[in-house]
Amino acid sequence: MSLIRRNYGIFSSILLRSLSPYTTYMRRTICFLAVCLLLCGRLAAQVTLEGSILDANNGDPLIGASVLVKNTTTGTVTDLDGNWELTVSGLPAILQFSYLGYAPTEVEVTDADQELTIRLGDDAVTTEVVEVRGRRISEKQQQAALTVETLDAIAIKETAAANFYDGLGSLKDVDLTAASLGFKIVNTRGFNSTNPVRSLQIIDGVDNQSPGLNFSLGNFLGASELDVNRVNLVVGASSAFYGPNAFNGVIAIETKDPFLQQGLSAQIKVAERNLIEGGVRWAQAINNEEGQPWFAYKLNLFGFRADDWVADNYDAVYDSPASADNPGGYDAVNVYGDEYASALDFQRSSIPGIGIVHRRGYKEIDLVDYDSENLKAGAAFHFRLNPRKTLESSELILASNYSTGTTVYQGDNRFSLRGIQFFQHRIELRNRDDFFIRAYVTHEDAGESYDPYFTALRLQNRAAPLEQWQSPYINYWQGSVQSRFTGRDDYPRSIDYIGDPDGLRSARNQFFSQEEIQQILVEGHDEAQAFANTGDPFFNTQDFYEPGSERFEQAFDDITGRLPTDGGTRFFDKSALYHAHGEKQWQSVLPESSQNELSLTVGANGRRYTPNSRGSILLDTMGRKITNWEVGAYGGGTFTLNSRYRLSASLRADKNENFDLLFSPAASAVYTPNERTTFRLSFSSAIRNPTLADQYLFYNVGRAILIGNLGGFNDLVTIESLREAINAQNLDLLERFDVAPIRPERVRTLETGVRTTLFEKLYVDATYYYSFYNDFIGFNLGADASFDPTTNLPSRIQAYRVSANATDQVTTQGFSIGSNLYFANYFVLNGNYSFNRLNTASDDPIIPAFNTPEHKYNIGVSGRNVPLKLGAAVEDFGFNVTYKWIDGFLFEGSPQFTGFIESYGMLDAQVNVEIKPIHTIIKIGASNLLDNRVFQVYGGPRIGRLAYISATYNWQKR
Known part of the structure; x- marks a missing residue:
């Protein structure tokens, strides 16, 4: 009316x-x-129809279920009691009823008085993307041109992993690696990195990257599990749809709407490693005088603490000059300060037997805070500007989130993030499927975070700089050790090999390979190391700072409490990013009489970075302020012909302050011969702007300066030729090179796939892709050196690691397939397989490592709402058992963190029961149930079993 x-x-x-x-x-x-x-x-x-939608199992009303007149845009949703009312243009009409996690159904209405109490069957029983009967993706997502993996609220409940973010690892195409208990990395389709700059993570459309690091710290600044409605993982290049940096994929987290999901939720979880985790969510809607909800709010609080996994890999670093049995020591993976130094390589010197010397370093466990903690708090306030329209009303949202904690982050080095804080505030005006205008700001404070590797070097340097430390070592060797073997009768002497240097070299190698001599060398190096680590006024050195001593603690606190500009290793980072984004959609441009559909979308966004590191990381020294802005605009449309053919095209343009205007086109064709099958073919593209570090980094780690590259560098000397020139004292051996200014990297991807249901019980989703990458961002190693013209020896050497682009193009390809088999009413067998390969072999050192297993698979079985005969209180239970297998691969990070990851398998399992009288679900499970200790990232810790038990209370307010 x-x-x-x-x-x-x-x-x-x-x-x-x-x-x-x-x-x-x-x-x-x-x-x-x-x-x-x-x-x-x-x-x-016109005819007004009304009815209700209920859960077929227990009769509970379904809040926010959808009612749609078939082949139109006319529809509504159910209220808090599951009731709905809808005016249709006439009868008969076909109504479509659907709800997340339930089987959709259609009903033909021929009479205005027809009974329309709809009971939706709750038969979606898997954590995968789609079910056979209860398909947990919409028709729009089913016909999406891109590969989309989904973890919804039901899947989150059923995942066997310890939390929903870890549960993403069971999806196809997904690589999830753990650098620590508090820092997980999600990546797709290769070029995995522990600083995931090639993946975009958004929460309700808001980028949750660190403003200073320019990538997301997993779910550290993220959503509480109690507030997560679903996670959509868009696989592959997606800049045309999501903007810059959606290079290899997008993790889109959607939280719960306080209008639709009201009430109190609480969770407590305890696990091995002294883990304790808890969260609470409260949401409520308030009605106006007419009884219509006009205001809703939600409050979230989440806390976590645990003893982190310890990085204790003491194997020799991959491809190190000295092996683990070298008498003079070696470079261990998780020991810092023991790295190879040319000043300690005496293989070509006249000092017999000394070989390569490695200075005693510090274990990571002595330098890192392994008490992992995370606290998240959030509040959101939603205002409906026209409450009569319910979900179709325009809505104003004010939201704020806070996160703080301590964890270990792995990039080029391992970093201890201690007391880091994030503040994020959002204001948004939106109308669902119509428009939104969104603005947000993210601030961060690095707290007391520091670099453990650099801290080890500072501690060593405080005791004795390398040049001063080597003098007592050499003196002790020459005065007390070398006579133990040079005085032996069987020691090969030069006088016996006059004119035969090769013979002398061969004889001495054979001599030193004897087990008895090797033992003398080991004992001699141990004594020389101890002598050099004992302070001596003559050499102007101090005692080694012994971990655990009061002297060590005082020096450690002093070093980690200072900024690098003041001789310390603490980060100062109070950077911020400001972002504004607007979008307008036209769902149906063509007349209603047309059998075809045309939808259009246009949008634009702008972003401004204001980094502030006080020179501890970036070039903002001496009062210099750095800012960086970028803007973008996009438009596209989708034309649907006869409900079977869907053609889409879009174009996005992006401009960064320091780089040229770049375009990201995309196009796709989708054919749906019937409601069960979809074929798709797409072309997508993406760009990645250089991060603030790529542009403005200035970080002196003692032996080298890591530096950004906006202006380019000329006349650098390669490290290899520098060593050769010094050893031969021949400057003609020097090789010089220039580095062009940094520029964005680009990718283009062709993709084809099919989704189908077979025999009404088997759902299959298969994808093949081929990608072309250009201008990869990495770094070049080089030195700026000056030489004495008389001796040809260097008078000054400064090593640099310069951000740079690769010159070679590389291609990758991959295939994935996932399936779900529904059987026996309550159970599903699911599995997926992914294949990824780097096609192009290149010697370009800048091309980042692929860091991705060629083969991996997941297979599992799960059940939900399985009836139990345990009385009225416990009516059913659920379970999930998943096995994951990862093929071995070479993980290439920094020189310290490059090595082979062995093949491994992990078994996750959980069982859960719902106790309905107290609205509580009890869940018992374990990730890596068989405690197979594995490395997921080289340089990181061994990941073992994490058994847990949790209780989740959920009371829905109606």
Whole structure:
């Protein structure tokens, strides 16, 4: 009736103005007749239907379930009691009923008085993307041109992993690696990295990257599990859809709507490694005088603490000059300060037997805080500007989130993030499937975070700089050790090999390979190491700072409490990013009479970075302020022909302050011969702007300066040729090179796939892709050196690691397939397989490592709502058992963290029961149930079993 009154008012005003030449009587008479005809026509054509949607298992009302008139955009959703009301243009009409996690159904309505209490079957029983009967993706997602993996609220409940973020690892195409208990990395389709700059993570459309690091710290600044509605993982290049940095994929987290999901939720979880985790969520909607919800809010609080996994890999670093049995020591993976130094390589010197020396370093466990903690708090306030329209109303949202904690992050080095804080605030005006205008700001504070590797070097340098430390070592060797073997009768002497240097070298190698001599060398190096680590006024050195001693703690606190510009290793980072984004959609451009559909979307965004590191990381020294902005605009459309053919195209343009305008086109074709099968073919593209570090980094780690590259560098010397020139004292051996200014990297991807249901029980989703990458961002190693013209020896050497682009193009390809087999009403067997390969072999050192297993698979079985005969309190239970296998691969990070990851398998399992009288789900499970200790990233810890038990309380307010 409100629609009739509204149309009546508009019609009347137009009609009265048009009849101005007529008499008042005639105007009133004609107006009255016209309005009567209009009302009669309206009332004859329109029919108001009403009903309710219930859970078929327990009769509970389904809040926010969808009701849609088939082949139209007319629809509504259920209220807090599961009731709905909808006005249709006439009868008969076909209504479509759907709800997340339930089997959709259609009902033909022929009579206005027809009973319309709809019971949806809750038969979606897997953590995968789609079910056979209860398909947990919409028709729109089923026909999406890109590969989309989904973890929804039901899958989160059923995942065997310790939390929902870890549960993403069971999806196909997904590589999930753990650098620590608090820092997990999600990546797809290769070029995995422990600083995941090639993946974009958004929460309700908000980028949750660190403003200073320019990538997401997993779910550290993220959503509480109690507030997560679903996670959509868009696989592959997606800049045309999501903007810059959606290079290899997008993790889109959607939280719960306080209008639709009200009430109190709480969770407590305890696990091995002294893990304790808890969260609480409260949401409530408030009605206006007419009984319509106009305001809703939600409050979230989450806390976590655990003893982190310890990085204790003491194997020799991959491809190190000295092996683990070298008498003079070696470079261990998780020991810092023991790295190879040319100043300690005496293989070509005249000092017999000394070989390569490695200085005693510090184990990571002595330098890192392994008490992993995370606290998250959030609040959101939603205002419906026209409450009568319910979900179709425009909505104003004010939201704020805070996160803090301690964890270990792995990039080029391992970093201890201690007391780091994030503040994120958002304001948004939106109308679902129509438009949104969103603005947000993210601030961070690095707290007391520091670099453990650099801390080890500072501690060593405080005791004795390398040049001063080597002097007592050499003196002790020459005075007390070398005579133990040079004085032996069987020691090969030069006088016996006059004119035969090769013979002398061979004889000495054979001599030193003897087990007895090797033992002498080991004992001698141990003594020389101890002597050099004992302070001596003559050499101006101090004692080694022994871990655990009060002297060590004082030096450690002093070093980690200072900024690098003041001789310390603490980070100062109070960077921020400001972002604004607007989008407008037209769902149906063509007339309603048309059998085809055309939808259009346009949008634009702008972002500004304001980094502030006080020179501890970036070039913002001496009062210099750095800012960086980028803007983008995009547009696209989708044309649907006869509900079977869907053609889409879009184009995005992005401009960064320091780089040229770049375009990201995308196009796709989707063919749906029937409701069970979809074929798709797409072309997508992406760009990645250089991070703030790529542009402005200035980080002196003692032996080298890591530096950004906006202007380019000339006349650097390669490290290899520098060593050769110094050893031979021949400057003609020097090789020089230039580095061009940094620029964005690009990728183009062709993809094809099919989704189908076979035999009404088996769902299959298969994808093949081929990608072309250009201008990869990495770094070049080089040195700026000056030489004495008389001796040809260096008078000054400064090593640099310069951000740079690769010159070679590389291609990758991959295939994945996932399937779900539904059986016996309550169970599903699911599995997926992924294949990824780097096609192009290149010697370009800048091309980042692929870091991805060529083969991997997941296979599992799960059940949900399985009846139990345990009384009325416990009516059913669920379970999930998943096995994951990862093929071995070479993980290439920094020189310290490059090595082979062995093949491994992990078994995750969980069982859960719902105790309905107290609205509580008890869940017992374990990730890596068999405690197979594995490395997921080289340089990181061995990941073992994490057994847990949790209780989740969920009371829905109606």
